[in-house]
Amino acid sequence: MTYLTSLVFLVWFAIAPVAAADLLPSWRSTEAKHKMLSFVNQVTTPGQPGYVPRADRVAVFDHDGTLIIEQPIYIEVALVMDRLKEEATKNPALKDQEPYKSAIAGDVKGLAAGGSGSLIPLVAKTNAGQTSEEFQKSVDAWIKKTRQPRFNKPYDQLTYKPMTELIAFLRQRGFKVYIVSGSNIDFVRAFSQRLYGIPPEQVVGSLSKLDLVMQDHRLEVIRAPQIEMIDDGPGKPVGINRHIGKRPIMAFGNSDGDFEMLKWTTDGKGPRFGALVHHDDGRREYQYDRDSSVGRLNKALDAAPAHGWLVISMDRDWKRIFP
Amino acid sequence: MTYLTSLVFLVWFAIAPVAAADLLPSWRSTEAKHKMLSFVNQVTTPGQPGYVPRADRVAVFDHDGTLIIEQPIYIEVALVMDRLKEEATKNPALKDQEPYKSAIAGDVKGLAAGGSGSLIPLVAKTNAGQTSEEFQKSVDAWIKKTRQPRFNKPYDQLTYKPMTELIAFLRQRGFKVYIVSGSNIDFVRAFSQRLYGIPPEQVVGSLSKLDLVMQDHRLEVIRAPQIEMIDDGPGKPVGINRHIGKRPIMAFGNSDGDFEMLKWTTDGKGPRFGALVHHDDGRREYQYDRDSSVGRLNKALDAAPAHGWLVISMDRDWKRIFP
Numbered sequence A, B: 001m002t003y004l005t006s007l008v009f010l011v012w013f014a015i016a017p018v019a020a021a022d023l024l025p026s027w028r029s030t031e032a033k034h035k036m037l038s039f040v041n042q043v044t045t046p047g048q049p050g051y052v053p054r055a056d057r058v059a060v061f062d063h064d065g066t067l068i069i070e071q072p073i074y075i076e077v078a079l080v081m082d083r084l085k086e087e088a089t090k091n092p093a094l095k096d097q098e099p100y101k102s103a104i105a106g107d108v109k110g111l112a113a114g115g116s117g118s119l120i121p122l123v124a125k126t127n128a129g130q131t132s133e134e135f136q137k138s139v140d141a142w143i144k145k146t147r148q149p150r151f152n153k154p155y156d157q158l159t160y161k162p163m164t165e166l167i168a169f170l171r172q173r174g175f176k177v178y179i180v181s182g183s184n185i186d187f188v189r190a191f192s193q194r195l196y197g198i199p200p201e202q203v204v205g206s207l208s209k210l211d212l213v214m215q216d217h218r219l220e221v222i223r224a225p226q227i228e229m230i231d232d233g234p235g236k237p238v239g240i241n242r243h244i245g246k247r248p249i250m251a252f253g254n255s256d257g258d259f260e261m262l263k264w265t266t267d268g269k270g271p272r273f274g275a276l277v278h279h280d281d282g283r284r285e286y287q288y289d290r291d292s293s294v295g296r297l298n299k300a301l302d303a304a305p306a307h308g309w310l311v312i313s314m315d316r317d318w319k320r321i322f323p
Helices: A003-022 A031-044 A075-090 A093-098 A100-105 A116-126 A132-145 A161-172 A184-188 A192-196 A235-244 A255-264 A300-306 B003-022 B029-046 B075-092 B090-096 B100-105 B116-126 B132-143 B160-173 B184-187 B192-196 B235-244 B257-267 B301-305
Strands: A058-061 A175-186 A203-215 A218-229 A250-253 A273-279 A310-313 B058-061 B178-186 B203-215 B218-229 B250-253 B273-278 B309-312
Touching: A031 A161, A031 A203, A031 A273, A031 A310, A031 B235, A058 A161, A075 A116, A075 A132, A075 A175, A075 A273, A093 B273, A100 B192, A116 A175, A116 A203, A132 A218, A161 A175, A161 A192, A161 A250, A175 A184, A175 A235, A184 A203, A203 A235, A203 B235, A218 A235, A218 B235, A218 B257, A235 A255, A235 B203, A235 B218, A250 A255, A250 B160, A255 A300, A255 B058, A273 A300, A300 A310, A310 B218, B029 B058, B029 B160, B029 B273, B029 B309, B058 B160, B075 B090, B075 B100, B075 B116, B075 B132, B075 B178, B075 B218, B090 B100, B116 B178, B116 B203, B116 B218, B132 B184, B132 B218, B160 B178, B160 B192, B178 B184, B178 B235, B184 B203, B203 B235, B218 B235, B218 B309, B235 B257, B250 B257, B257 B273, B301 B309
Parallel strands: A058 A175, A058 A250, A175 A203, A250 A273, A273 A310, B058 B178, B058 B250, B178 B203, B250 B273, B273 B309
Antiparallel strands: A203 A218, B203 B218
């Protein structure tokens, strides 16, 4: 290495963390921010031990509760309730039957009476018969007009600003960023580009069965009412592996449904990073973890210290929460 | 529009086809080349009717027989035969049993005795127990040392140069290019970047079942011996839709296994392009179509005129075939 290139390297090392820090203005200068920056610098600095080539810089983010508000009900569940209510309005005979009755009463527990897994099939069922593109358009129209009840704002304004900054920062450092959600893959694809700059092909989610059918002499791929794969818990590593063919080096989640994704990611060889967003800010957002039916964080919170996962405090680590 | 910008546009229109043509030096100046260039110019020229925004410029390519030689046997079948022979060498008691006996005799028909679909499960079976990354490494090592019998060259040197030029040209024009193969997804991922510049996450293929298992306290995603989805024929549109969430605007294939992919692509609204590579050059490659057990082209060839699909003649349209 010549004197000049050494000098360039030294200057670069000195300014890189500062330059990076400016890209994360909504993060306070706490240990959380420091740990993230230091990991990203380690894996993206050529010649450093732990350097990871661009092609292997894969980062995965859970959606609800990690990138966007998930209380009082998952966004997709709100869509299902609206669809069921619309159906019951068209056909009033349905009003006294389940799941319409619970949807009209706003009773999520009633909707999920068949167990927590029963909501996902309901999502598939209420949105069957469309192509992926038609469904995506209808979701995008719905989400633009729907308001979250406590903040009375559309969901577009309830994404977490520190996390969208982090996504932009990682992409700027050569990462390919994926959303990995328990929600239906086409549901998240509907707005992933607009809300996070993540193209639809970088979304992994629960899968509806798809049918190839002939309509007016044209082949169409139509969403069927059955669920083929639930991309939650143990489904997340499988979904990621299928979609990308490799193990990520960074994973971000916020609930027990992200446990396997974080463990699989950080169990890999070489530098790995796992983090949980902890909802501990009841004033600015919501405060919940072990006892919540939405986004329960219990087992993964207990596992965090032994696995070296970062626990991000929304209260202490984030200067601001929403855009 | 000012005089200057008009001038820039005029000059650009005049030179664009020429500049593009230079990127396809292995194509003769036939109608096939002209049709492809004219389509690409139409969908990538802002303000033109039929302009397609960058995010929707998706092109899909079949693999065997469309991007690389597929005779006398599919590359993946050659891998299976080698793996079976290795097993029989380690355990000679297997030598008289099927499928080992057929593999040792080089008898593909014997291997496929359970029907043409029986080879794909065999692929899953002979390559189970590994992670995707381990399997990809072993495939890449195998393909580097394996030689195609007629040309006595490694497969790296038996890709179709006109097609790799076309892929590079489309990417340069803002297309996202995918390989969509009946072969196992991890098989093609092993060499997609090296041979075609296509990253593993832009490969769609047949899926092995994946198991999430704990090994030495580490979570691993392991390839199981069962096939979960066959990405051939009607499986191709479903696989593409699942992976990308939208319909491509260009599709290239060479056999009846690509019929549904081409039909679904060109049945979409707006400008669409479908093409078949026709193996009509027995001198420089192989001559086969309707009667071949490998890469049979019958139904799709009959359907081409009515659907407006381009039939590319390897003999007349390609100046050279291999790199």
